[in-house]
Amino acid sequence: MKINVGIVAATGYAGGEAVRLLSNHPNVNLNYITSRRLVGKYFHSIFPNFRKISNLKFEDFDIEKAKEKCDTIFLATPHGVSQDIAPSLLEVGLKVIDLSADFRLKDKNVYRKYYKKEHSIPKLLDDAVYGLPELHREEIKKADLIAVAGCHASSAIYGLYPLIKADLIQTDKIIVDSKTGSSGSGASINESSHHPIRSNSIRPYKMTGHRHTAEIEQELARLIPSNKSRDYKVKIGFSAHGVNLVRGILSTSHVFFREDIELNEKILIKTYRAAYKDEPFMRFINQKTGLFRLPDPKIIIGTNYCDVGFQLDDHMNRIVVLCALDNLVKGTAGNAVQCMNIINNFPETMGLEFVGFFPL
Ligand SMILES: NC(=O)c1ccc[n+]([C@@H]2O[C@H](COP(=O)([O-])OP(=O)(O)OC[C@H]3O[C@@H](n4cnc5c(N)ncnc54)[C@H](OP(=O)(O)O)[C@@H]3O)[C@@H](O)[C@H]2O)c1
Secondary structure (H helix, E strand, O other): OOEEEEEEOOOOHHHHHHHHHHHOOOOEEEEEEEOOOOOOOEHHHOOHHHOOOOOOEEEOOOHHHHHHHOOEEEEOOOOOOHHHHHHHHHHOOOEEEEOOOOOOOOOHHHHHHHHOOOOOOOHHHHHOEEEOHHHHHHHHHHOOEEEEOOHHHHHHHHHHHHHHHOOOEOOOOEEEEEEEOHHHHOOOOOHHHOHHHHOOOOEEEEOOOOOHHHHHHHHHHOOOOOOOOOOOOOOEEEEEEEOOOOOOEEEEEEEEEOOOOOOOHHHHHHHHHHHHOOOOOEEEOOOOOOOOOOOOHHHHOOOOOEEEEEEEEOOOOEEEEEEEEOOOHHHHHHHHHHHHHHHOOOOOOOOOOOOOOOOO
8 A cells, every 4th residue: 555755845955865766666655745946846847867757746835735645744854944844744643754953862952062053842852763774673663753864974873883782892982084975965055065166175074063973972872782880981073074976975983992802803794794684775895805895885876775894903903994875865865765664564675675876
């Protein structure tokens, strides 16, 4: 049986990607896409890859219309907007899958610190489930409100969580250096996205204080085994660069083995294998040779796959963890669809199993 789905703000890159994925989903009838600017215009008027494929037109956002037309609604609005509209959508009985950062953090004080405003409905921070299927599958099944993880955050967490869960590393000084393509900052134009500024560059844009630091720390701290005698804390130093790509994120994390554990590649391989062997979209890359022996965003562009690998540095007891994903798919709309599948008891991979391009 098909469910009826809508997307608010489908003119943006995240919303547009959700349209791309849901249009081919066998159990979805996508029948409501909204915009403030382009009401009455065809989706393909701004997403030309949909010419001759979809006759969907943008409509205005209206709670009654959403209630009438949808069972589930995706919010692809900028942060700060979803918290104003999600409560009414939940009230009329819709499942809400929010792609923005509005419901990702559990603590309203941390929200205020990173987003520089009071949350308008902090009660929903408790109710929302963080939308990373691999970490929250059971809670997602029962959720009405999903807060899909941030793109940089997903990439950092996917690289690190097996190590923290297995209690192998020092958690109080983790350095994550993340590189992203330009679609990560959305479709709206600003000075820093201007071609002469953005192209041919590795732009350091947020060296400290990046908002995703908060959700990475929140989610990794939850994984620390509770029976520990020592006082563990997760502290992340997160820095982000913009690189000359349209899509794709590569997060490189630098972590150190616990001092009482001997450096051992076998333990690491076993840990990553165990964490990801049953996860349909997570691929642990463990090749000794070859051009693509480490994760590279090029391989997963346009797909819901996420590649994770590591290299050991016995010079200083360091593990260099790499994680590559497509910010618009596994970093947003793909995980949102995976969550929708889980909520509805559809096969988790439904509509998401396509392979990437090679060469590209
Ligand atoms: N881009 C990514 O890689 C990515 C990754 C993870 C998460 N996200 C999250 O996804 C959300 C959308 O990001 P995006 O990259 O798609 O941004 P975007 O390309 O700038 O699109 C956002 C859309 O939201 C609509 N909008 C803007 N202000 C609004 C308001 N006040 N009320 C209602 N609608 C408004 C606009 O559509 P109209 O003017 O047509 O209404 C706009 O096209 C953000 O919260 C972002 O953090 C994005």
